[in-house]
Amino acid sequence: MSAFKKLAKAGSKLLNKNDQYSIAGILAMGLAFLVIYFLLRGYAAYILMSMIAYILFAVSWGLLYNLSGQLSLGQAMPFGLGGFISAIVFVVFHLNPFLCTFIGALGGAGVGGSIGVSTIRLKPAYQGIALLVFSQIFYWLFLFWYGEEGISFGIYHGIIITSISQIFYFGVIILIISLLFLYFFEVSKLGLKFKAIKGDPVAAEAIGIPVIKYKIIIFYISSFFAALGGTFYVLYTFHVDFSIFSVSYSFFSIAMCVVGGPSLFGTLSGAVLLEFLTQALPVYIPLAITYLLYGIITILILRFAPGGIESLIKRLLK
Amino acid sequence: MVMLQANGISKRFGGIVALSNVSIEVRENSVFGLIGPNGAGKTTLLNIINGFLKPDKGDVIFKGVKIISKRPSEIAKMGIGRSFQIPRFFPNLSVIENLTVTGVDENKAKDILAFFNLDKNANEISKSLSYGQKKSLDIARALSLNPSIMLLDEPFAGLDFSFMKKMLTYIENLNKEYKKTLIIVEHHLEELMSITDNIGLMNFGQIVAIGRPEEIKKSEIIKNVYFGEI
Numbered sequence: 001m002s003a004f005k006k007l008a009k010a011g012s013k014l015l016n017k018n019d020q021y022s023i024a025g026i027l028a029m030g031l032a033f034l035v036i037y038f039l040l041r042g043y044a045a046y047i048l049m050s051m052i053a054y055i056l057f058a059v060s061w062g063l064l065y066n067l068s069g070q071l072s073l074g075q076a077m078p079f080g081l082g083g084f085i086s087a088i089v090f091v092v093f094h095l096n097p098f099l100c101t102f103i104g105a106l107g108g109a110g111v112g113g114s115i116g117v118s119t120i121r122l123k124p125a126y127q128g129i130a131l132l133v134f135s136q137i138f139y140w141l142f143l144f145w146y147g148e149e150g151i152s153f154g155i156y157h158g159i160i161i162t163s164i165s166q167i168f169y170f171g172v173i174i175l176i177i178s179l180l181f182l183y184f185f186e187v188s189k190l191g192l193k194f195k196a197i198k199g200d201p202v203a204a205e206a207i208g209i210p211v212i213k214y215k216i217i218i219f220y221i222s223s224f225f226a227a228l229g230g231t232f233y234v235l236y237t238f239h240v241d242f243s244i245f246s247v248s249y250s251f252f253s254i255a256m257c258v259v260g261g262p263s264l265f266g267t268l269s270g271a272v273l274l275e276f277l278t279q280a281l282p283v284y285i286p287l288a289i290t291y292l293l294y295g296i297i298t299i300l301i302l303r304f305a306p307g308g309i310e311s312l313i314k315r316l317l318k
Numbered sequence: 319m320v321m322l323q324a325n326g327i328s329k330r331f332g333g334i335v336a337l338s339n340v341s342i343e344v345r346e347n348s349v350f351g352l353i354g355p356n357g358a359g360k361t362t363l364l365n366i367i368n369g370f371l372k373p374d375k376g377d378v379i380f381k382g383v384k385i386i387s388k389r390p391s392e393i394a395k396m397g398i399g400r401s402f403q404i405p406r407f408f409p410n411l412s413v414i415e416n417l418t419v420t421g422v423d424e425n426k427a428k429d430i431l432a433f434f435n436l437d438k439n440a441n442e443i444s445k446s447l448s449y450g451q452k453k454s455l456d457i458a459r460a461l462s463l464n465p466s467i468m469l470l471d472e473p474f475a476g477l478d479f480s481f482m483k484k485m486l487t488y489i490e491n492l493n494k495e496y497k498k499t500l501i502i503v504e505h506h507l508e509e510l511m512s513i514t515d516n517i518g519l520m521n522f523g524q525i526v527a528i529g530r531p532e533e534i535k536k537s538e539i540i541k542n543v544y545f546g547e548i
Binding site: 189192193195196198199200202203204205206207208209210211 | 368370389390391392394395399400402406407408409410411415416418419420421456459460462463
């Protein structure tokens with residue numbers, strides 16, 4: 001028996017059919033990104049990297065809302081903090097840009113998560129507004145500190161710090177690892193406890209789940225992935241400015257989850273679809289019509305498939 | 319052996335006295351009933367025992383340990399299970415997941431579901447259950463923690479006559495088969511009196527009588543509490 005068959009047999013014992021399909025789906029998506037990149041390159045590479053950043057951003061919001069019932073209307077806060085921290089670390093210490101990405105993600109998770117944690121005792125609507133306010137405070141602070149031009153860091157001593165190919169491969173790798181982690185997190189016993197908290201926090205507390213502690217944990221994890229998305233966004237654009245904290249960024253992540261659906265794969269499909277519309281269509285049609293389409297799709301999904309694309313696919317498969 | 323004691327519990331909500339110097343003692347493997355009109359303080363007492371509310375005065379001692387400063391999740395882990403007047407469960411989870419989320423293994427969860435006649439619904443989304451089944455699931459979820467004592471808040475409320483009979487059987491068996499100590503808050507006095515060892519009668523935040531069901535039933539005080547001076 002070949003080593004591959006042995007590995008597949010061992011894998012099938014450990015993983016159920018759903019796990020196997022999900023892993024295959026995530027790997028297939030990574031492969032599809034690579035194939036599209038090799039075939040098209042150019043602007044397609046930019047769209048794909050943009051999708052990677054927004055997938056991470058959207059799943060971070062979905063993690064918070066769909067797994068623990070917490071609402072953030074200011075998810076741009078950890079997204080932007082991650083981006084700014086990675087850029088500042090690079091400009092000040094001139095570390096490897098990929099290392100700066102992780103430092104930015106951890107820093108964004110630490111600062112964004114800690115601020116977010118201060119809101120977990122609020123009811124979701126108030127929590128959402130509080131986080132929106134926090135994100136706007138950072139918008140003005142970074143405008144004040146770094147001006148309208150922000151930080152550009154692509155070139156150091158006349159040399160481009162890294163190639164687009166390297167950034168793209170790096171993005172695909174962190175995307176696959178992140179999605180695999182999030183999938184197994186969602187289907188784990190811990191994930192079930194988070195879903196219970198969303199279902200009924202009082203009943204969850206009554207069965208021994210320390211709700212506040214779990215909400216704190218999920219806030220840091222969510223902030224980490226938002227910040228990771230932000231750092232990657234900054235890495236491929238080589239630039240960050242105050243506008244990264246804009247309200248529209250926060251609402252992008254929400255729209256992607258709403259359009260895609262509550263599960264990881266739903267959010268993923270929402271992020272891919274909406275980011276494709278935002279980035280690809282303006283090449284062929286006016287930007288205003290793109291945003292009009294964006295709005296029409298969101299309204300149609302909300303009206304006819306409140307569970308998002310995910311529920312639409314499930315309905316079609318039945 | 320005394321499993322749970324509430325000593326001199328007092329609780330105010332603003333100007334309203336919800337509980338005033340309430341003391342009860344529940345022996346191991348017994349069934350203790352709490353009765354009284356609406357607003358007497360029965361559910362408040364349960365909420366204090368399982369940590370959802372902190373009393374202004376008094377102590378709750380469970381198996382010799384003071385639990386008043388502990389969080390509800392810690393109290394649950396110590397062995398106090400709880401069901402609610404309006405059934406609380408996890409509507410986004412399947413029926414069996416509502417039990418396995420407590421950490422109980424799947425086979426044990428299936429046994430508990432079979433005990434409550436919910437085994438056929440194990441893989442259904444729990445929000446699709448009937449009201450009576452939801453009440454059963456609420457108690458089943460509390461049982462899956464394998465608690466020493468279970469606090470059941472109005473388990474018969476909202477049930478039709480036939481389901482009430484089933485629920486009565488479940489509760490009797492919780493005590494006899496599963497050897498659980500029970501504290502039951504209830505308005506259906508006949509049903510409650512048939513399964514309890516002791517009953518505490520509450521009115522205006524105080525325990526006004528405590529004793530065996532037949533003694534409480536015969537006493538004048540129960541008539542006064544429920545119907546006023548006759």
